[in-house]
Amino acid sequence: MDFKKEVVKLLQTQIKLLESDILELIEVPPNPEMGDYAFPCFTLSKEMKKAPNMIAEELALKIKTSTIIKRLEAKGPYLNFFINKSIFSETTLKKIFQQKQSYGSGTAKKEKIMIEYPAPNTNKPLHLGHVRNMLLGKSLSNILDFSGYKVIQVNLNNDRGIHICKSMLAYKHWGNKKAPDKKSDHYVGDFYVLYAQKVKKDERLELEAYEMLQKWEKGNKEVRALWKKMNKWAMNGFDETYQKFGIKFDKVYNESEHYEEAKKIVLDALKKNIFEKDDSNNIIANLEKFNLSNKVVLREDGTSVYMTQDINLAKIKFNDFKMDRSIYIVGSEQNLHFKQLFTILDLLGFKNTKGLHHLSYGMISLPEGRMKSREGTVVDADNLIEEVTKLAREEIKKRHEIDEDELSKRASQIGMGALNFFILKYEPSKDFTFNPKESVSFEGETGPYVQYAHARISSILRKNKLDVTTNINFSLFKKESEQKLLTMLGNYPNVVAEAANNYKPSLIARFLTDLAQAFNEFYHECNILQEVENLKKSRLMLVYCIKEVLKNGLNLLAIKAPEQM
């Protein structure tokens, strides 16, 4: 049942516009009292040389109603359409009841989409920036998968380079060959911070780190062994954190495994005159034609830069998966880098440049300023999880006396719910300041607010199961709050599609706040269990469907929907 199409059909009986043009024009009135769809008559007024108000009034008289569109009304320059509410209620609710958790999903598509995230450096633990990255990657994967695409999630470890050697060097000097006595990536990170402190007093360390890198490049056994050991610590630690966010990768690439062959591609392209040499003998890509600054792709001493790896990895990944689209989730400070990368790949004749996309997200800073790993002024991912879980635990304890197992389960669901939602509700491109004290709240536009609505419905349905063995009357939803809910439920598939098309999980988060809010208004206005049998059944059906959609949307944001809070 497509109500909008019906509006188009009715309009076409009187006006000579294409279906697609009319669809573009149709909007939803700001207030439900004004109707369900509106057709603005401004554009017609030029052609017909009449005031839009007049046109609206004439059309209102001429167009005949149908079973689906019950009434139409001219309101100023708008022609407003009122749909048959009970047909709408019935089709929407029945659809949700039948499809359950697949309501809003897209038809299976052939298109394969690769999502690459969070691509950490293996010399320090994951921080708040990675948290944003991981949540975007994870939820976008969920949304695209739900929309019917084949999603491939890959990670890339930046596991070689001078920054890695710095942690290694500090460990070599002051680590006393000890095994980690804490989460192993944090242990590695401590030596990175230690290096930064020591190098301030002794500049020679810098040279020493550089020598270590050279030894590594030459395959020095001792250096390689240390490198292997510490990288394993780092990656094992990351894996634990990925698990907390429910992240799994289809494939993990390591920079160290590919950096040699990457150089060959560059040298080869130099021979073909695709690249050139600059005054300092670096190999560069000349991008002047594209209004981009030139980019070094291989240093004069033959060492590779990030760009060298990225060119090669783009090819490797494509050969591995033959994906149609490839989305890199990387911070906005690398906007130029990715513009250059995609242009360079184009120059090199890479087949799939149209499918490349940099999903850029804004910086997160702290009230004190920018986060700096070297100085230890970062919000650590694991500590953050611990903190929000602890806060959630305290909130639960204020309200309930429950056993430890249940308590820790709920605390984790609610704490992580608050964290995920807080970060995902912002548009990816927005910068924001993270204030640890104020940011993770459980009231207002938050994850727990949405979860709470879900838990309330669960509680109602525990007390009275939804009975579908007898007929449900779908024309009993007379309250404004009920109508608002029905409209929102019907619109969910459009929201999901928009989130998928624009790579914006934030749209789902906004929708969920609105739906939860509409439910809470309804909840306070209308009783369910005390109502007469007919209305009780209808309302149980309504809240059942709201619960399904809340859970559905939360899932897309990788947030659990607790039955009890």
Add this chain to the structure above:
RNA sequence: GGGCCUAUAGCCUAGCCUGGAUAGGGCGACAGCCUUCUAAGCUGUAGAUCGAGGGUUCGAAUCCCUCUUGGCCCA
């Protein structure tokens, strides 16, 4: 010096791509609502020259130009 992004109430934010009917929310403040389905909730009040100026248009928070602010990047 060049490029990209940003600006909406005390604070955070939606709307901007695709111009349209009174600029939505949230936090905080103030005033109310728990013997009734979970008060992590609900209702109400106060709070916005949509950064500034100009232009396009019947109509601009939305499109164009200039300037300012803050951020990121390149040299």
